[in-house]
Amino acid sequence: MASVTLFSLSRFRRTGSWIDHALYAVAVYAVPLLIAIGTIAALFVLPRQYESRGALPLGLRVVSDAHDAMQPADALEALRHAPETSRYSTKLSEAPVWFTFTVPSMNPVHATVAELPSRHAQTLACWNASTLQPFGEADREATSGEMRSVKAGFSIQLGRLAAPVPVLCRGTYSGPAQLNVLAWDWQGLRNSALDFQESSGLIAGGLLTLAVFVFVTALINREWTYVIFAVWLVGNMRLCANAMGWDMQWLGRVIPPDFMQPLRQITFAAYYLLTAALFTQLFRRELRVVGYRWILTIVQYVGLALLAAAFALPYSQFIPTLWVITGFGIAVLIFLLVRLVWLARSRTVLWYVASLGIVLFATFSEVLGAAFGVKLLFGGVNTVMAALSSSMMAAFAIAEQMRAEREHRRQAQTELRNTYDVTPIGLFTLDSAGHFVRANPALRAMLDLQRAEYKTRHWNEYFEAGAWGALQALASKGSEGELEMGGAAARGTAERRYLLKAIRSNNWIEGSLQDVTERSKAIERLRFLAEHDSLTGSLNRRGVEKAIAAESEETLPWALAYVDLDRFKLVNDLFGHRAGDEVLKQVAGRTRALFKRDYAVGRIGGDEFVCVMSDTQIDDAIAQCHELIAVLSDAPYQVGNRSFQVKASIGLVECSRGVRVQDALSHADRACREAKKVAHTRLVTYRKGAAAFEERAEELRLVETLGRNRLPEGLFLVMQPIMSLSAPTESLNFEVLLRMRAPDGATLPAAKVIVAAEESGNIAAIDRWVITTLLEWIERHQAALPNTQFICVNLSGGSLNDEQFMEDIFALFARYRSIVHYLCLEITESVALHDLENTQRFISRVHDMGGKIALDDFGAGYSSFKYLKALSADALKIDGEFVRTMCAHPADIAIVEAIVALARNLGMRSVAEWVEDTDTLRALQEIGVDYVQGFLVARPQESTAILAASSAAAFVKDPEAARFIESLSEPEPAVTYGYDWQARMGSH
Template structure:
């Protein structure tokens, strides 16, 4: 309270006079305190306005008429033998009840009246026992004679009695009625009736006022839980009215008696459901913690059953169902409330527990009193105070929850405001015209925006033209889209790039802004490097292939020039790669400058360039290429204080629409190789119909031959050794390669055979032949291969995706279970990623049968590292393009080193292909490659040579390589050798 007082004073410190502050404190603290103290003193010290004392409980003789109807005289005779009692319970019986009693004399001061206070009484008739004079009849429709309707039941007026008068009465009751007779004088009964009316008015007015207040508050704040609470308060009011006996009226209007049974039943069932709904809504978060939600659901289903029974059962049968089902619901609530108090222990829970506790206590008292006549065990519960107290405590619970939620919202707003202020991303709100409403410090710093400029600065002031329209279009899409836009040139931010997200909210636009200039530059750089050579800025192989593919779709004439520098390797060898790189830059620059037209120029190898001469006739292309040769060959290349003379050779191919990219490049490469042999021109041109194209025709003929669904004659296998760098003289591993003899006796390259077979669709048959032949050979010569750990064999992509082929292969493996462990099946990266799930199943099945898997040509694709973790291969075969040129290009060394480290970390072996010189072998050993394969070790061998050898090192003839192998075989020498090699290469 002290903190609240200080806060209140601070509010008025600068906004009002001392009189305002004094009146505020007087109204907020003094007056409420005085009212509270006065109310408590009045309740405890002052007498009630209408004292309802003075009644006499009259002993009665009672019996339940079950059978034929009796007259008053017959009933009186039967009552003389009935036992005497002051309270008789009908036990839900609706048979007529006869009872007799003696009304006391009150003298001549006040008339005597007898009250029958039962809200369950339906009819009542009384007679004087001595004369059988009828005194009148009463029911819920009206009264006659001396009978009156009073409070919840009826009364009979006896006048001024000077002596006691015996009476006999007959009544009918519905429900769990308690029959009693109270003797009064007229004054005290009138006070009791007034007290009854005052109590009903107090509870009715109080609860209705509270319910209306809560309902209005709920509707204004859109808090639907409090709507339930408001309706629950009305239910509480109706239950209290039922207990007191004045539920036959509503808002001072009498409810027809015929409606009452159904109305009471629906009220009981509805109150049950409302209590469960309010409970589950108020404690929805806490109930997830305490558990037993299934028990709460069971209680709610019981409530629905109770509502259904209320619609169909008569009142006498519904009440026992209410006691049973309602008792189950009360038990569920008591159990869950106990767990809530034990586990949650919040003030909301405690208030609500107190409220429901009072309701349950009062209800339980009524049930026990009605069912067993045990109401006196509780000393008589004041129904008005119970209803008001439970409602007020429930209101306290609601108020406490509202306070907690308001505090939670306040904390959330504070956290949101703090987050808004410290978020490093720019946050903003714009009005419908595009002016700033608010911006966080990050955005203000980003745009150099000041708070004073909010109303005068427009979005377009800080961004490129059309920025406001783009922002509106983005905001209309919702929260899914994003947009990148540039800054404003006028403000000096034209080179900046911003990433924007925005949504529409209440007529405003709210969003976030990030400065992504550096990221955009990096992305542009990556996009450039994806298709360009980082050294020369020309297209790389991928860019060249893309340009050729695009040109092959055009109908205009075009040509492809393949440029190679003669003896360029000497520049690198004699003066280093830095000088060589500078020469390459100048070659690319001269080439691009010569072709003034927009020809794509690219570098696809160490010193190999390609130019796509679009919309150019072959004769024009020949003239331009002669000029280019002069430009590249005549003028020296100045690098520092040195000048280099480099000659260029060009292979030129006339291309037509629909040519394949690889065909065009291979033809141009072949023409360039011929040009390097022709010293006087350095230019070789293939026009349409040239011999190269004839050779292509021969390849197509081979495709046709292989497409006859039968194995072509002349197939045979050769084997290329794979040497271990850790134990070169102790293992004999090799790769099986396919060859084919042509009818003229020449051996066709395997590449041509494979390509033709794939194009013909007969590759699966050839792969099946290779696998069958190899397994038969291994089984036959297994004893001659003691040092062989694995034998590599390639599988083509077409076969891997042929389900019948795969079933045949695994059936073949099942026939040779003892030798499958020798097999290491090679699949290329592009084939493996074509259908990743199929490849994973294939690898798993091969492993289950004891075989191994190697990924061939690894690094040639673009997605290897992304999917490698999904392929449980045993070995990686590094693409030979990296290995062949690694000593000439540091980038290739870095790539190979990364692949080797990746393989080692993934538990795979690494194999380097195309090892053709000793320097490359030394570099691979230093990097840590496990196995090497290439012409430096051995060319492909006949099977007899393999069987005659003891290791892969047996095939090495070069003395330098032999010396390297000897060093590798001895660890100490290998270590010394590694130091010497690093010193030679100038690395650390």
């Protein structure tokens, strides 16, 4: 019995399932199909409910009353000569129009009615043309007499006619009005009006229903593109209403006539903008494929101009503007639609393209017909069908897009589920109490977690103390934060490090977990290397600067020791860098072993170390530094089977709270450099208030002033005369020297300015300023320098190796080519030999431009006859150290004499610097020096003094020297030792 019962129940279930499927198929497939077939059959087979046949187009004669001065009799007279036509266009004219037509009897049983269907008619008055008896008047607010409002225009009730009746009418129109007249019997016009109302109701109801559906769907799904589409559908309805002539109403309410024209203008402009916006939003992905986005941007900007015109222009001027802009917009959209169909062939795109295409064709047909005289659609039925079919296709497009999005979501969910299972990152979900709800395979493997343990295992069991509270705090921050935490000691994972991200979702906590143990170790290593020297393990420059900055904020006394190894370079040169590296390691080890653990020890250069001696009085620091010198210098360094002896020098400075890091290092570096010069102590200490602090601070301020990539204020030039010993009273040559006036009015020495400029990297800009200023000065005062053959000016090594500076200088020479021959550029011997090929090219270019070259401070550097032979300089300037002491040291006389002879034999002139007494002057004259320069001749002068003098000898104030110069009356030879000095030094 039980088995029979179970069989019956199973059979009932199967039967019920069959019925469900059958009903489902009928409801989903059969009924909609039958409705579609029936609808199509009704549209093409069944007669219309309101058949509106029987209208008779009437011929009419029309004249325009441009001055609004005609009376009915005058109009009749004018109309007798007018040609007859079936349709008349006002062409946007708003002047009154008089027209006449004859209405025949349409039906002896029913009344005859004359319809004037123009929706652009504003006022209308009609008379019997035979008797001038008025039929009545009509406007958009009221009608009188036999006049009636019908469909989009007006009509005249003529009653039952026994004979044709001539009618005279006067009308005013706005917009592109098409004037025509139709004769109806009363019943035919009634059916036509009902058909018109049915069509308008069908369009309004259909489009508004679809717009509301799309709008509600958009709000529910947060799809704002469909909001634009819903509004666009309403605009579509209003344009269809305008085309059919029933846009004077909205939802059965009549719009006041005064508002109609502005409303139409705003509607046209808004619809244009909505169409462009909708097109852009609907096809934003496809437009990336088809291209030409820029032309759509132009369409949008033009739409803004159309909207402005809707508010600013009258209707008669707005309509032509609308034709032009709309024609351009239609052309662009059609072009893009064609490309969309061709390149992006999805079903959604095709439905949208079909919908937009039909709407564009239908709604703009009236505008195109008015603009170009081409009527694309005829009658309200075609407009209705176009609007409804485009709306139906838009609904299909929405449905297709929803289907595609649903399919996309389904695929995304599948991919997400697969990704959740295979991703190597641990993913988890916890409930509000901290127990596991879900975990992917990666997390289960990471934590050794089993599926069966989800509800019993808590987050705290797998991580360090406080892990659950930290996770909750992290989840409260949202998706931006992340947290690193350690494993649990109880599970043997205390050394592991995990990176955690988490958010709250539906009262759960979801997140990801990564094992970053190796990365954490690498980061710790990188952090160590960021502030430590990889070779010695001591702090690097960054670490030292950080330690100094931290110490400068403390109130306790501290000092900074700067250690330099004196003979370390020999170790590298003789035994290689491996031996040198081993010595550096041992130096760092000895230093750390000697000093307290809280001293920061660092290596900031090749063989330079720094120690930040925190909480230490200066006297204690001095004692420790003496001990360090002994530790570093006395015991040899054993490297393999070799021993090395290295000496250390230390600069120690007493520092105070608030000292700048760079100032502290600079002071200690200077003290160390001084210590290297004092062989017996090897330690120099700067206490607070030491003069060296102020001197170095002044140097640093000057470096900072010159290091702002601009010329400092206060630069000026002075000129020191250079006297010829062969013709002292007949030449006025001089050297240009740089000076700088400090803010307090004091003049800074040139040496300080130049050194600071070189340290700041601004020397090229200053050299450029010097040469530019000098050339401008020479150009202005060339006529006042008849006895000047050359003007010396120094070039620094930094400028000579600056390619941009070289190009700028030769550009200046080209600009001042007529006076370049005055210039004698001085470069030091060491700079010239630093890059011999570059120096040779530079000298050659200077000679080509007409300038001269002198080697400055000759004898003080690495003099070599071989290199000197390769340099075609014009003069040698003998280093002043030899000249100043030559009368006291015979060896110096021999050196100077050798340099002079060398210059003479190489065809160069010799210039002796630092000439300070008459004895030296006599000795130089006897040796054969060509020119002398020094305080005996003159100190540096202002430019006005140079311009006022006739020769360099005019500046000599010493009586004995003056008498000696007077005895030198022999003129300077033009050619000496076979070398043409006039050509080389530019005498004129």
